[in-house]
Amino acid sequence: MTPIAESPADRLVLEAVRVAFAALPASARVAVAFSGGVDSSVLLDAAVRVAGSSRCIAFHVHHGLSPNADAWLAHCEAFAREREVEFVVRYVDVSRDAGVSVEAAARDARYRALDALCAAHRIGWLWLAQHADDQAETVLLQLLRGAGLAGLAAMAPEFSPAGAAAARVRPLLHLLRAQIERYASARELRWIDDESNADTRYARNALRHQVTPALAVHFPGFRDALARTASHAASAQRLLDELARIDLDAVSRDDGSALSHDALIALDDDRALNLMRYWMRSQGFIAASSARLGDALRQLREVGEGGDGHRLRVDHAGHALRSYRGLVYWEAGDSSDPADETSLAAREISELVWQGQATWRLPQWRGTFVFEAVDALAVNAANATNAINAALNDTIPMSLLQQAPLRARSRNGGERMRTSDAPGARSRTLKNLFQERGIPAWKRDVPLLFLGDELLFVPLLGVNHAASHADVAPDEARVRIVWREDLLIA
Template sequence: MLESVRNEIESKRLLLPGETIVVGVSGGNDSTALLHILATLNENYHYGWTLHAVHLNHGFRGEEARQDALYAKSLCEKLGVTFHLFEYDVPAYMEQTGMGGQEASREIRYRLYREVGTAQGATKLALAHHADDQVETILFRFVRGTRLQGLSGMPARRPLEDSNIELIRPLLHKTRQELEAYCLENELEPREDSSNQSRKYKRNLLRMDVMPLLASVNDRYREHILEAAEAFARDEAFLLQLALDQLKGVTTNTKPDEIVIDKDKFQTCDVALQRRMITLILSYLSKQTEWSSQHVETVLHMLGGSRPSAELHLPKQLVVSRMYGRILFRRTGREDRIHTYCYELAVPGVTRIDESKATVHTAYLEGPLDLERLPANEAVFDADHLPGALYLRNRKPGDRVTLFGQADGKKLKDLLIDAKFPRVWRDKLPLLTAGDEVILVPGVRRSAVAPVTGQTRRFLHVRVEFGEDWREVFS
């Protein structure tokens, strides 16, 4: 194990002698193995590394989490590694921000990694993701919806956002079973997080139920998926270089916080390169390497719109504006409260909305459902009387909803207030629109647009499924 990881580190130059390294340590099997391996290599081969372990008690599991922290601290004392313990009320942060548990936990962990790394002058952050994590990530992205970059898996190295630190993953070539054997061989007694056995988390479902089924089809499925991911990564790198070359030809102005491109030249490029050019621009302005395909698709949709001008607000303080023949990407210096998105629905089909943690199912029916019994997250429309194509977006100032029996409609803001809809969730709520009309506020109200009547011939059924994060909103 030690020689294999050492070869991986040296062949890819993941770590250099004398570096200061932050190591994420949960106390579980994988991070325990990683910390022990790095400390042992440092002692055996005199790399001169300075190791700092960061452990976060998320405030979810009470005494179990406190015991995890004690174990991680004890391990660091034995290995002579500086230990940084943090305790954070993640449930309160979730309530404050409207984030889900995993999203909020990740944001806080990475914030702490950056803080410790910056304070200690670290150049690297080492995390314990391994080959099984890689396969799980690729499968998860595949079933949730992704493109070639997502199917390439997690990179062995990438810049850590908002820092001068590089994130590395020295164990991507090792399996979970190999790391468990290493811990056993070295008489380590890592902690087991009980939440890893909960099927309420979708990734656990993949690991516990789906991956064993894949093994019954072909016990080398991991190897084949990882080989495919490596090929995807090479193809993606080639296409990204083509996109970079094309981007130089369509860019008219470049500043640290602003890029302007020629709209007509941009639209002559193949859409595969357009997507990658958008990603390159967003990454340059935000210093964030990973952008979801849905953010990119939102920008692409806006750029191809028929209106002469339009504006789109994205995370990381980015705004994209279309002004006649120009497309302006800029960083505003402030985080906008509303990150706008707008996705065209697959009809019939399934559309996943990452920003809202929601999935929309649409289907044509042969006849009407019992409309009186439909839950508030479903609706049936007269497909031939919809005023335009169907899109899902979040709210905009001035939105109104046409209600049955009200000619002038009602302000969306007032509708949500009357429904006692939590303020922190309002910007994430996906609205179904047709043309310029809001036709469904899922979980709240259907509009009076395209009602089903005795003359209806085509029935369109829409169902919005909300993720676990929304449970408290609709309970």
């Protein structure tokens, strides 16, 4: 590659980019999150100068929040084209829900879009253009919010989010905004000025325009001091995470998806809360407030040993913390889910005349019955060898489903079924069967499927073998019934 002609204003930026490229495999491509502002414009320009356009791709996220968004897109595309860099845009919708700041919603949407673009283009490194001034502002914001160590650690130079396709790298994090702007001026770059950056209703903008200029006068080295604070906090957080990993190894059950209730509450409060924070991050949850976590631990201690806390419920990010049969775990759900079997809500009966439909949607239960056609001979062979669990292989003759209307009804209590067609098998109450299989009480609020007035199928338990199967040929076409709950995503 032809040596780069460097000016004194260039040198710091170019050296930072060289160091970042040196840490990657020789042929690796990087994606630059390219908004068109001065910071990302400098990062993209310097990356092309150091490694060439073939090793760079520019990702632009179009939020649609500004009337100038289309003009920004055109500018960014032209900027990338001038440098022969591949340019990709992703359009996103930003949540305007009450109680959610537009700034936070836009940031979340942007990172989701950038992660998706990295996955689609098989990019392993996403470069972000944050710098030392951004880091100082982040530390100040976290301090003012009363954040813990994880918050004070602010932005890491490199970070690999759980489940993300690419590591997030910040090559310019140690440089000042003024140093980046000097590079832009020396290179005569053109960039976008987002009008929202001047709106001091946003907390970060208020700090940038009203607080940090005063700090710079009285504490000229405040950026370096806050960067050290972030570094110290990150180091301390790593130690806390290591302790949490040790505790998680001792306390976790079911490959980390659940915790032992008794082992958790045996820890002191600080250690238990540290473990819960780490566990939630490992499950991909957003951070919970200290008040929310403290309330969860208090309820877990009130349940006592054994952990059968049917009424325990702590809602967070579309999930609910539960304790059952000695295990603590998160269940997808919303606040309408019953916390206890005794509080099951009666729902209106739904009816279907089955004529071969593949699905039957039941919104009141937030789920769907699925009717899957099954090869009768294959089922008979599987049952003969007992190779597959009978609860999963129970099937129903198609003709039986057409003998009477299907009805989906709520549990009333006292219903019975026979889960086996073996000689001598007896019918038992649904409550006993649920308990025997370890199904938590709050998951027992399921629609019972009746054929006319006869119980035919119960989600999580299977087919009622006491239902009449008279006059059914063994090789008749059959159906397997599956109950699928809606997926509630945090």
